[in-house]
Amino acid sequence: MDVTSIGWLTLPLAILGGAIRVSTPFIFVSIGELITEKSGRINLGLEGTLMLGAMAGYGVSYLSGSPWLGVLAAGLAGTAFGLVHGLLCSVKRVNDTAIGISLIVLGTGLAFFFGKPLIEPKAPALPSISLGFWSSVPQVRAASDVNALFFVGILLAFAVYVFLNRTGWGLMLRTVGDSEDAARALGFPVLRVRILATMAGGFLAGIGGSFLSLSYPGSWSEGLSSGQGIMAVALVIFARWRSINALGASLLFGGAGALGPALQGVGVTGYYYLFNAAPYILTLAIMVASTSRAAPFADAPGELKLHR
Amino acid sequence: MTAPQVELLNMTKRFGANLALNNVSLLIRSGTVHALLGENGAGKSTLVKCLVGFYHPENGHIQVNGREHRLNSPKDADALGIGMVYQHFTLVPSMTVAQNLVVSGARLPAYINWQSELKRLTEVTKKLPFHVPLDVRVSQLSAGEKQKAEIVKQLYLGRKLLILDEPTSVLTPAEADEVLGYVRSLTRAGELSAVLISHKFHEVRRYADDVTVLRRGASVRTGAVADLSDDALAEAMIGEPVSKMVQHAPKSPPKPNIVLSIKDLCVNGDNGLPAVKDLSLAVREGEIAGIAGVSGNGQLELVEAMMGQRDRNGTITVSGSSFNGTRKEIARLGVYGLPQEPLKNACIDRMSLAENLALRNFDRAPLCRGIAMNYGALAVQAERLVAQFRVKAPGLTASMNALSGGNVQRAVLARELTQDVRLLIASNPTFGLDFVACEETYRRIVEARNGGAAVLLISEDLDELLGLVDRVLVMSAGRIVHEVLADCADKRVIGKYMAGMKAA
Known part of the structure; x- marks a missing residue:
């Protein structure tokens, strides 16, 4: 069969395949951010964590030869960054938003600095699982080559749902994020819970970062993230702080991100940069649509300082 | 055990x-x-x-x-x-x-x-x-x-x-x-x-x-x-023998002209659900109308909507003209307020006492000349108000934070009630205040009424309300469910309406 035989289906297929690929880091970062925000803190620094994770993951994969070790290293780097954020914000009168912004700068800076020697070499990439074996159409095969981390992300969304709703620790996390007074009255270690939640968020964001550099074709460059860590914050708001929603929202953002390349792939080359801006436009539109003065973030964790 | x-x-x-x-x-x-x-x-x-x-x-x-x-x-x-x-x-x-x-x-x-x-x-x-x-x-x-x-x-x-x-x-x-x-x-x-x-x-x-x-x-x-x-x-x-609680000033019958009129007001709460539902009421010149109700039945949303702090549907008129809470309307129609927690809702806590006392009129002569503030006139006004209302403070330039709750309230009373008040909206004005400051607040509210102002008092303290008002309105689930003259009010009946029970 040749390319033309599937005709107009090429475009949705390319978008679907792209959506799965682009959404994977979104799933990890947004669920990480969700866990942090559920504890009552916002970590804007995940953009920096993402870059750091991408660099660390690529570096360790290159040095050790195992991409999965790279993923772990990325997660640990993210955890360390989460710990820094968590500790700094535990100091009285320190503002979590400001710390987050400074960590974006620090994280990208560190990643660029240590990543300089990694631009040339080729590190082993994460395996893909080919779900397109039944088809002989190359577009179908290309779209169905799904990275293993994507499936981990889906499992993660459900695991976090169960954690938040069906475990004692999950309820404790929500208590701390929703009402500090209540948490203190119950004797919960508020600061410790928040620090741990920020570390967990950093761990997941680091893994999301490793996907950027270790998924097919796999390379490290300084333009890898392009703001996905920041968009994840909007994504969490759009998902109303629910992990299953975050999974869907990530796919939507991924689809928007895949729009530009997909159109280019079928030969539409005009307005390339405009289509590439789709995820950012989507972010803006969602923020406008999902906020209102009359009902500011009704589902938001009570201690989150988004709307004060 | x-x-x-x-x-x-x-x-x-x-x-x-x-x-x-x-x-x-x-x-x-x-x-x-x-x-x-x-x-x-x-x-x-x-x-x-x-x-x-x-x-x-x-x-x-x-x-x-x-x-x-x-x-x-x-x-x-x-x-x-x-x-x-x-x-x-x-x-x-x-x-x-x-x-x-x-x-x-x-x-x-x-x-x-x-x-x-x-x-x-x-x-x-x-x-x-x-x-x-x-x-x-x-x-x-x-x-x-x-x-x-x-x-x-x-x-x-x-x-x-x-x-x-x-x-x-x-x-x-x-x-x-x-x-x-x-x-x-x-x-x-x-x-x-x-x-x-x-x-x-x-x-x-x-x-x-x-x-x-x-x-x-x-x-x-x-x-x-x-x-x-x-x-x-x-x-x-x-710590001292008690002077008698609020002395009821002899009530003069309210004059017939309506100052505040609210018609079919609908307001949404923070959660996006209706908090005030088709509410209508009127307050006349020279009367204190009190809204009784358990906290969280739409009182907060009602007050915020009246003051222009919250989106609303329905009409609010003061002395016949539509009121949206703009600064111009407030000055022209004489609408002033005593909100609950005055430090948070009526003051800017890091500004000085003198500046806080000028929040209502800093943009008018003599407190400003063109676009410049006249700090001399500001200090003179502050000194006069502090003396008149016996506000105790470390100094006129002390930040509002440094004042005790009672003195913050006195400062707010001084600022609001020395204006030409034609409508006073007081919302739990004594919440968290000490005895003496409560008494003073009550006295000033009654004085404002006697001076011809229309007063709408929203209070969750039924005893306070019944001691002050001329007419009681009961609010429950966003509606006025009962209305009675204070002289004929029965606490148990009001309580039942507060609880949302229909038959009394």
Whole structure:
């Protein structure tokens, strides 16, 4: 069969395949951010964590030869960054938003600095699982080559749902994020819970970062993230702080991100940069649509300082 | 374990230079309700927070059933069966009642099977005299239901000493009776001891066995309630013989012209649901109309909508012209307000006293010349208002933070009531104020009325309301459900309407 035989289906297929690929880091970062925000803190620094994770993951994969070790290293780097954020914000009168912004700068800076020697070499990439074996159409095969981390992300969304709703620790996390007074009255270690939640968020964001550099074709460059860590914050708001929603929202953002390349792939080359801006436009539109003065973030964790 | 006897001995607690508790001792006898009476800032909350392990006193011992215990954290208090129902509820708003009960348990379960958990909780709560829905989010409960849920939580946790911090401020009289009556029956049966923090004498008299009066961090009077008269308690509370409560100024019949008119007002709450529903009311010149109601029935949204702080549907007119709360309209129509928590809602806390006193007129001569401020005139105005309203402050340039609650209120009264007031909107104006500042607020409100202003007073304190107003409107679930002249008002009837019952 040749390319033309599937005709107009090429475009949705390319978008679907792209959506799965682009959404994977979104799933990890947004669920990480969700866990942090559920504890009552916002970590804007995940953009920096993402870059750091991408660099660390690529570096360790290159040095050790195992991409999965790279993923772990990325997660640990993210955890360390989460710990820094968590500790700094535990100091009285320190503002979590400001710390987050400074960590974006620090994280990208560190990643660029240590990543300089990694631009040339080729590190082993994460395996893909080919779900397109039944088809002989190359577009179908290309779209169905799904990275293993994507499936981990889906499992993660459900695991976090169960954690938040069906475990004692999950309820404790929500208590701390929703009402500090209540948490203190119950004797919960508020600061410790928040620090741990920020570390967990950093761990997941680091893994999301490793996907950027270790998924097919796999390379490290300084333009890898392009703001996905920041968009994840909007994504969490759009998902109303629910992990299953975050999974869907990530796919939507991924689809928007895949729009530009997909159109280019079928030969539409005009307005390339405009289509590439789709995820950012989507972010803006969602923020406008999902906020209102009359009902500011009704589902938001009570201690989150988004709307004060 | 049955009802414990708890004794606090020589408790002393400092916050910086401020002596919050000065050698206070307190004996809670087994199976009794012990009332703690005192003004705001007298140390009642500090004392009980030491008892639940929230604060650590510099000095003093706590004995439970004669054995000494150190309480380092709320967990230690838990272990001794001491539990507190806070004034600002400590239920987690976004979780259901059942989730709140589970999370408050001594041990957090690893995995929760909600089906069997709900069954178990239903068994436990079935024995209680009041019904609380288990699978409803706390944020959707009324204040009264939250209070009950808090008490259910304490009993579910097997607490034997229950501390109630001003529990009736959010309850209708009937609910208060239900809740406190139940606590009292439990103490009588010897299953519970209780501490009741209050500033209402009739409550203390009705539900407490013993009473201790605190003033400025010291215990000034203690004994059986039956042995102490109201006058003796009041004197102990404020430290001087009491002048009579609000003297009702002779009422002049209100003039016929309507100042404030609200028609078919609909306002949404923070959660996006309607909080005020098709509300209409009118206030005439020279009358105080009071809105009674349990907190959370749309009063806050009503006030914010009137003041232009919240989107709304419907018409609000003042003296015949439409009112949207712009600065121009406020000055032209003479609309002023006394909001609750004046430091937060009527002042800019980091600006100076003089600047705060000028917030209403800084943009008019003589306080400004062109675009420049005239600080000389500002100081002159501040000096005059401070003298006239006896505001005590470290100085005119002191930041508003440095003033006590009563003096913040006096400053706000001075600023609002020296304008040409034709409509005054007062919303829980005495919430959290001391005795003297309350009295002063009442007097100034009545004076404004006598000066011809129309006054709309929104208050959750029914006693305060009935003492001041000419006409009572009862608000429940966002609507005015009852209206009666103050002279013919019956507290029980009003209470029923407050609770949302139709037939009285």
